[in-house]
Ligand SMILES: Nc1ncnc2c1ncn2[C@@H]1O[C@H](COP(=O)(O)OP(=O)(O)OP(=O)(O)O)[C@@H](O)[C@H]1O
């Protein structure tokens with residue numbers, strides 16, 4: 023038999039095989055059991071999440087010789103025909119290329135002749151939002167009162183482009199993107215059935231790259247198999263998918279830790295020379311930072327399904343100790359911001375370079391700690407406590423929005439500004455009057471800026 027890509031070979035044949043769309047599958051099952059099938063549905067959702075698949079299963083569930091049943095047999099002639107996409111009882115029409123009034127008229131005439139072998143005729147119109155306004159109008163009447171036993175399923179990735187008049191005549195089902203874990207587990211099942219060996223990390227990479235689309239994940243799996251053969255290693259899959267290797271990030275973080283500015287910037291340059299996409303680079307960096315953050319908390323990596331080899335997990339755990347937790351959090355936040363700004367930037371490389379420089383100068387948070395300590399020693403015991411994150415003083419300060427933020431006022435409870443003029447005059451700290459300290463001013467300025 024000719025080679026068939028995984029996405030087609032593994033198209034679910036029953037509702038049970040569909041992953042991640044339980045809300046839709048459950049509703050349709052009950053509708054079939056209770057004989058409450060609507061005559062028009064809108065299936066919306068991104069590419070490759072099961073719209074056509076569920077439309078075909080529904081057609082079989084209704085038409086199976088043993089049906090209507092939520093569990094079509096898959097054996098009878100009708101089931102087999104529909105499965106292969108050839109069945110007369112399912113018509114799949116491409117809305118993008120059949121979008122005129124004439125096309126709708128033709129469709130109306132064709133479905134006028136009722137079904138041949140089965141009990142229902144299911145008409146799937148893909149990309150229905152591409153119909154012209156006139157075509158939608160021509161369709162309205164048919165949709166309101168279709169010939170008996172005809173069911174329309176309109177699939178679209180842009181539901182907002184469908185007129186409300188059409189919407190109000192249909193039941194709308196929103197298909198979800200499928201989670202990374204679910205997709206990875208699905209891929210694992212398929213690999214096992216295909217007799218392929220795999221590292222779990224490799225499947226997670228594929229699932230993540232698919233961004234919720236099951237079809238994309240299966241196409242990527244095909245691609246990975248062509249490269250790696252019957253043994254999918256994380257390293258090879260990473261390279262097939264154009265993902266940046268962990269060692270690149272590890273090197274970058276080392277340069278950041280050691281304040282090795284030119285090497286840190288150089289590794290960005292190198293990643294670009296090696297042909298990596300900057301968006302991919304930032305996504306990988308965030309994942310790396312995530313691993314570092316969770317490596318500090320016992321069991322947190324496992325609880326999040328991050329399945330690292332023991333040796334790799336230890337590397338993360340050791341490395342994470344080299345960074346202050348607040349620094350890691352700030353890096354994660356900065357990287358997230360860059361990810362969002364990247365697609366609008368005319369000069370994305372510079373964004374990433376600036377991010378790297380920010381990482382390099384992050385140690386200001388260490389000096390805040392030193393400042394607090396210094397403040398506690400100089401300005402009274404309670405200063406550090408009052409200014410510590412989460413404390414009364416800091417909470418007050420955070421609540422103030424820039425619009426109605428008083429001038430350089432200090433948190434009300436923390437430091438009492440007797441003079442009401444400027445901070446660096448006489449400052450009373452919980453009754454203890456501290457001498458003018460430019461350091462306190464620095465602290466106040468810091469709180470005015472962004473601080474984790
Ligand atoms: N929810 C799912 N569960 C299991 N497999 C799925 C699921 N969704 C998609 N697939 C796989 O992806 C393939 C394509 O899915 P399908 O044709 O249903 O996507 P679609 O939502 O209609 O996408 P498009 O918008 O691109 O038409 C299926 O053959 C199947 O292998």
Ligand SMILES: [Mg+2]
Pocket residue numbers: 073074075148177
């Ligand atoms: Mg489809």
Ligand SMILES: [Zn+2]
Pocket residue numbers: 085086087088094095096097098099100101102
């Ligand atoms: Zn059947």
